[in-house]
Amino acid sequence: MLLEGKKVLVAGVANRSSIAWAVAEAVLREGGQVALTYQNQRLEQRVRDLAQSVDPHLPCYELDASSSEQAAEVADMLAKEWGVLDGLVHSIAFAPKEDLTPGILKTSLDGWNTALHISAYTLLELTRAMMPLLEKSESGSVLTLTYDTGKVYPNYNVMGVAKAALEAAMRYACWDAGRKQVRVNAISAGPIKTLAARGISGFGNMLDEGSRKSPLGRNVTAEEVGNTAAFLLGPASSGITGQVVFVDAGQSIMGVPAAATTA
């Protein structure tokens, strides 16, 4: 039980395929308590149904991460519900399709601002709002989700830039939060079929190529990401902060697929 009695807020569940949902399930499996947030009323019922399927009393709050007011409201509600927060999961990203697909040189300033605001700045927004509660924990831990920023993936474009900003923001937040004994880390997940991933054109090719490249010969599952998240959110990882931990079946270490080098 990596998270016995730990209280974790998970932001970014859209449906059962969301990485955030796999993280929530892992937290519960490891003995923790979970509160969920959903982006807007359009997603509310789906997220509430998921929550109900594991615990009829699981708290669910609306949170558009671009709203500091809503973030403050969620912090207030958690203060009343739990009084402390041991873990915060930021599993949120968005870029307008018209800016994601055509190529980085065609990215509009509005599209750039939206992608970096929602996918990177909101980590800071949520961490700032939850800090008073995280500071009260003996093992406060913040976790975000990124994707292999050191390489170019055609069609990922402005989202690749946003993820690079997210990783840098994670490291600076780690410095700010560290003296309060709150850790901040990122998981760089391999490609997983989710709602957000479906917005990337050619995502099917990324999955095929990923499994061909991987030393394990396959892609990762959301459950594997959830398991690593449970470790990073809990006291077992107390010495780890400011890190990007790759959960990608080893894909990121490879240059070309093994098949390309066999005679």
Ligand SMILES: NC(=O)c1ccc[n+]([C@@H]2O[C@H](COP(=O)([O-])OP(=O)(O)OC[C@H]3O[C@@H](n4cnc5c(N)ncnc54)[C@H](O)[C@@H]3O)[C@@H](O)[C@H]2O)c1
């Ligand atoms: N699926 C992959 O292959 C993969 C790989 C590496 C990293 N990631 C990252 O994992 C995270 C989760 O994505 P996912 O793949 O589970 O897809 P998903 O679509 O299930 O999750 C994305 C979430 O972002 C939320 N969101 C978007 N804008 C928001 C806003 N303004 N306020 C609050 N929430 C907002 C959506 O509601 C959704 O719940 C993202 O950061 C994504 O970039 C995904």
